[in-house]
Amino acid sequence: MVSSPIRFALLCVVALALLLASLPAAAGAATVTQPLTFTTSDGAQLRAYVSGEGDLRARPLVVEFSPYAETSFAQQFAGPASFGGSFSAAYNYLIVNQRGTGLSTGVWGAEGPHDQRDVADVLAWACHQPWSDGHIGLYGFSASAIAVYNSLHLPLACVDAASLMAGTADLYRDLLYPGGISNIGPGAVVGLTVGGLLLGSAPSGVQQGESPVSQLQAGIGLATLSAEILAHPTEDSFWDARTQRPDVNRFPVLADTSFYDPEARGPFESFKLLRSRGSHLLVFGAHDGYPAGTEGPFPEFQRWFDHYLLGKGNGVERDPVVQTFVGNGSREALLSGSLTRINASDWPLPGTRWQRLYLSPARAASANSLNDGTLSASVPASRSVEAYPTLPSLPTATDPHTTAALGAGVDVVPALTQMNVVDPLSLTYTLAPFSHAVDVVGPASLDVFVAATTPLSDLHAVLADVWPNGSAFPVGQGRLRTSYPKIVASRSLTDSSGEVVQPYGDYSATAPAIPGQTREYHVEFWPIGNHFAAGHRLRLYLVGSSGFMLPGPPGLNLVSAGGVTPSRLLLPVTALSAWCAARGPGSCTAGSRPRAASPACVRGHALTIHLRAPRGQRIVAITVTLRGRRIVLHHIRRAAIVRVRLTRLPRGSFRVRIDGVTNRGERIRLTRSYHSCGSGQRTRRPGGRG
Template sequence: MGPRTLTRLLVALSLAVTGLSSWPRPAGADEPAPPARVAVDQRFTTSDGVELQTTLTSVGPVTAKPTVVEFSPYGDDSQTLEVTPDYNFLLVQIRGTGDSDGSFDALGPRSQRDVVEVLQWACTQPFSDGDLAVNGFSASAIVLYNSWHQRLPCVKAAILRSGTHELYRDLLVPGGILNLVPGAGVIGMIGAPALLQGVDRLRRDPAPSLGVVGGLFASGLGVLAHPSLDSWWAERGWRGDANDIPVLMLNGFYDVESRGVFQAFQALRDDGAHLVMEGGHDGTPAGTDGGVGEARAWLDHYLRGVDNDIESRPAVRLLLAHGDRAAYLDGQYTVREAADWPVPGTTWTELALGGGKRLTTEPPAAARKESYLTLPTLPTMSDVPTWSLLEAGGAKALTGALPFLGRTNAVAVEKLTGLTYTTDALSADVALAGPLALDLPLATTTPGSGIWAILSDVAPDGSSHPLTVGRLSTSYPDLVPGRSLTDAGGAVVQPYGDYGTVDRATVGKIRRYQVELWPVGNVFRAGHRLRIQIVGTSLFSPLSLPALHTIRVGGPDGARLRVPVLPGSDLTAALGG
């Protein structure tokens, strides 16, 4: 087995394990066999002399067609979108990865500049008719979001699935807490094809190999060397929109990068962006094609001028789970369409954490303090975004055999390893969709510890199913002025934390924290209950220090949870208020 074949097998396995596989073909009637697929390898030299490996794929002879371009760090054969014979597809292995030379810069400025240079070149090649689209999934989407502040030549449309709007906030250090497992997994997935394809690189020219290995090593250390949101991170996040490109964004509410797509949609909606929550790393729900049909219609309209009315469809389509991710994947969901995100007419209902472990619309009159130890928690229960990624790649066998591991009933042992607050049973269905905020007065014994909050749907049988999480280091109590989302009354409903300024907590002193929980999309059925649990950080975030946390509940200044209620639902009434 040659190195190129081995690389393809490893990439395919890696993509399957992490849910980064190519989109499934839509089900339908049998189709005649298409003409033979042609792949043409070509090396492109950047302005600083680095050679990038590119592969053009065409069905039948290579002719001038609209061309879809993807910039991937996952090596050969890692394209994440199957296109019809009406298009060519150009896969570009970004610098320092796969069989490309240079040093990987963690999707930073040099990789971003390469995007512009390759697009300019591709636009004028014989295989292109002058109209390009860009496609990306996860890392290949991130490098595009990071490049949007530059003019992207010849690009008429984009399809971006998952991906981060801000790499720091959305994936690697959410809430100022290092998200170690996804970060290590990404470096491993990038590094493996680079090492295997390094055999071809050594045969061609041994000189670049040291730079490739060094770049991967430096990028891994770079994440650890920059715990706060500094200029290094700013270069690896959203820096503005220099384009007018309609973008189709696809993801799922349980995705490990779910926050990013909502933020990106808000940044690009004026350019005609559409947001479809129909699956990402978290899997494709039954009854859908994961956005394949939407993506093809998007390309057909914006690159080939097909009159299919896709631009006039509602800009936002949400698949709201009925209780948890398992139900969502099983096809138990409600489709909700809207003109914007957050959905116009959304109201945030404030729920007070109180005595008797209740979550109520009316705070208890008397204030009290409650404490817990921040011992590490099982990711199957406490880290639904990351665990969804692993489940989609095969870890479902564990929670399938032991269902209690995927529920939050045992994640908090009262007054020891966490605190749990639950509403009464709902008298009617209530649909929630949008970001949430936990307004938390808290004292810690260990500066630099982590606050971790889990929102769950509690079924009538008492089983508690995690929906989303909030994370915040006690070193970051402040918000960036003017950046948080507030409701009609001025209350913060999506905190935008200041992670660039460390402010260590004074031991034993209560101060207020605004914890951002990533957007939820769920219909709480009648008879179900809402639950918020405040626990120790996930084992996937092992660098957060253990501590004794004390929170204030009840009274006019106690802890509050603000949840997004969609038009047509009334949480207060469903709780008998």
């Protein structure tokens, strides 16, 4: 029989052992890594590596699926040195070489259906391994973030949260075909990187018993994938399978990007899809790095995992839902730490008002461009036509998103990243200097009337912050191939007056223009975030497509502005009062605050609106839009007259928009603003033009 003192000592030893087993590994303990192989349902062998500090006891698991052939999370992890290659010793880390990459067999599908199924199957397996306690967090950067976004329509076992940097919601429009134009530069970088790492891992694969045949198959598959991407220039079923879809999961996602990232659009769109489940959005930096004096999104990523995987009450769920770093005048200023921090509860930022700025031939005397035009708060009375050549432009200046991923080296020569160098081959439209600072944050749109001399042409628009010394820094860009004049109205973002401020282009089929035919195009700008200081100007450039993209044939684009072709920029402004103060009296266009004086009102009768066709043409179809309802009129007998009956309208302001199409395919738009008297009020003549 064991004596009481001995029994007590044994109990103390057991208790101490249990206590030590429950504690995290000591700080600075050696990282233990174990190679693993997972066999997929179709027979592919996925190589994976699980790592932990000191040992591989059961812990919460952070998982990444990467095509970039790393053998540990610490090698792949994109955090700063202060994070030491991991978020914390409290977690184990699993990195999976995606099929057809690294030491995994099969063929990589650019985050296609097989890659997505692998994500779901690996997570279901990993959840019940001895090195997992059943709580999983997903981490991803760029391709590995896309792997998660594209898999959200599948059940992802044991996942409590995700922290994803960059990535896409729609691989076609967010990276490889923005505006329907082949973004061949970034696409080639991805292909060459994955292919180079695959080639580099071949000797190691042979040493570990991998068949050279499987490596050859992976290489051939990668080459075939590249050809397949080029063979699908429209957004068809190939791309639908690589698009984020409604998901069956409920875990919150912390999405991060920057306003200059090459995949900037994706996280904004993903956040909007995932907002209802407690997801948050950071605009702190990704491929382009992070502002000086910050550590990017990584402290927030760790807090996110600590809360949702470890159960820490750190209050992360009460943080502002949207947090942004907005550069003070340029990407270079942002990276140097000159920024304005703006937090909000949603995206686009609540209270954003889109100001309408019309392209005008009036000279600004500020640019050395082909026209040196201006932006006006009202439509120029007469129509003007100005041309520019559709030659490839200097990409380091005209494509700030792709340029941002090149690193600081490109900034050594400032002329390479400023728009002034492209002035002689571009059209420009410039505002007068701001008298007060203005924050421009949100998606933007350019409605522009263009005739091209070739059946296929590209529209490339750049917004620049022009500093008092004349330097013009790109802060936003919009792209569109003229083969895609249509938009999907149901998926486009509209403001409170019903105007489309973020067009969702219809890239399902091409509709080439007849050379010389003027058509209206709706160009989407990726989200913009820039603080325009007092004394700075805003300038719109129309220029040849970026040299990073696959160009169309050379020719001329003829831009119509004013009169029956009111080309305009819709610009997101976060504080209307600041915009009005900075621009002066009369500068607040439609969508601004109501005037203090009571406007003239109308009630219950028909309005007559005259829509005039250009000389020598006739109007063959008209669409009337009133309060979100559209009526299409054909067989127009008196083409210049439209009668709109106003019945049962509530009291308040509304807009009537008339869109006409001529027998030559030219589009004409008129917009009128009215104020309804409602019932029991005297009818007065309507006000003027909106």
